[in-house]
Amino acid sequence: MTTLAIESSRFGHVEIDPDTVIEFPDGLIGLGGTRYALLATEPGSPFVWLHCIDDPTLSLPVTDPSRFFAGYKVDLTDEDGERLALDDATPVDVYVTVVARSDLADFTANQKAPILIWNGQGHQVINQAPGCDLRAPLFAEVTDAAAPEPGDAGATDGV
Amino acid sequence: MLNITRRRGERVVLGDDVFISVLEVSGQTVRLGIDAPRSVRVYREEIWLEVKKENEAASLAANATLPADVPAPLQSDAGAEVTRSVPVNRAPAPPES
Numbered sequence: 001m002t003t004l005a006i007e008s009s010r011f012g013h014v015e016i017d018p019d020t021v022i023e024f025p026d027g028l029i030g031l032g033g034t035r036y037a038l039l040a041t042e043p044g045s046p047f048v049w050l051h052c053i054d055d056p057t058l059s060l061p062v063t064d065p066s067r068f069f070a071g072y073k074v075d076l077t078d079e080d081g082e083r084l085a086l087d088d089a090t091p092v093d094v095y096v097t098v099v100a101r102s103d104l105a106d107f108t109a110n111q112k113a114p115i116l117i118w119n120g121q122g123h124q125v126i127n128q129a130p131g132c133d134l135r136a137p138l139f140a141e142v143t144d145a146a147a148p149e150p151g152d153a154g155a156t157d158g159v
Numbered sequence: 160m161l162n163i164t165r166r167r168g169e170r171v172v173l174g175d176d177v178f179i180s181v182l183e184v185s186g187q188t189v190r191l192g193i194d195a196p197r198s199v200r201v202y203r204e205e206i207w208l209e210v211k212k213e214n215e216a217a218s219l220a221a222n223a224t225l226p227a228d229v230p231a232p233l234q235s236d237a238g239a240e241v242t243r244s245v246p247v248n249r250a251p252a253p254p255e256s
Contacts, residue, residue, distance in 0.1 A: 025198075026200060028214050029202075029207060029210045029211055029214060030207065030208075030210060030211025030212075030214055030215070031211070031214045031215065031218065058218055059218060060214065060217040060218045061217060061220070062217075073247070073248065074247045074248065075248045076247065076248060079197070079201070082197055083197040083198065083200075086247065092247050094247065097213060097214060097217040098217055098220075099213065099216045099217045099220050100217075100220040101220065110210070110213045110214075110217070112206075112209070112210065112213075113210040113213065113214075116247060124210070124214075126202065126206060126210070129248075134209055134210075134213055135213070
């Protein structure tokens with residue numbers, strides 16, 4: 001198998017199966033890039049990297065929004081629906097971009113501009129569904145539940 | 160920047176196939192109609208800018224907080240990890256002529 005080799009600024013030398021390349025005819029909004037691949041860094045991780053093939057310095061972590069946001073859905077404008085020419089029979093993978101920060105509690109995902117991938121092509125669209133947040137916290141529940149540290153003498157407020 | 164004065168009902172043409180019409184002028188608000196090929200993406204600037212900034216923030220974030228092993232291309236049999244069924248509501252098909 002012939003692979004595409006990229007020298008990623010984030011991951012070093014990476015070999016990519018050409019069959020897994022995703023064409024983004026319009027690039028990502030404001031970032032460009034027309035060929036990307038999804039790279040998994042660790043099996044089972046909720047995060048994968050959308051890595052640009054043409055620009056080895058460009059990669060973004062993305063995740064499956066349904067893992068984090070119950071009931072998340074994507075509504076397209078009529079114009080996008082026509083432009084993308086999606087039919088109902090085609091399964092579409094949906095991802096949202098993730099901004100990783102040093103503290104898990106500060107991780108956010110962009111519900112407003114999901115990335116749709118099907119049949120080897122990808123498009124970032126503006127989601128018309130109500131209630132979408134540009135910076136939706138990914139671990140709000142996790143960090144809330146974990147707030148009182150074991151042995152934290154101060155965590156005794158009786159709500 | 161090119162400045163062009165237009166009245167209600169008049170248009171501006173970008174290239175050969177993008178037409179911008181002034182539909183309505185009311186106080187501080189101008190309503191524009193944009194007639195462009197499907198392949199042309201049209202955004203309100205503030206939304207485009209917000210998404211651009213989030214994309215840049217995502218791409219610049221330190222990777223130390225995510226698993227940073229040498230990545231392998233996603234295998235199809237591992238696709239279940241990331242293949243989902245978030246509903247995508249397609250716009251209705253254009254009317255048949």
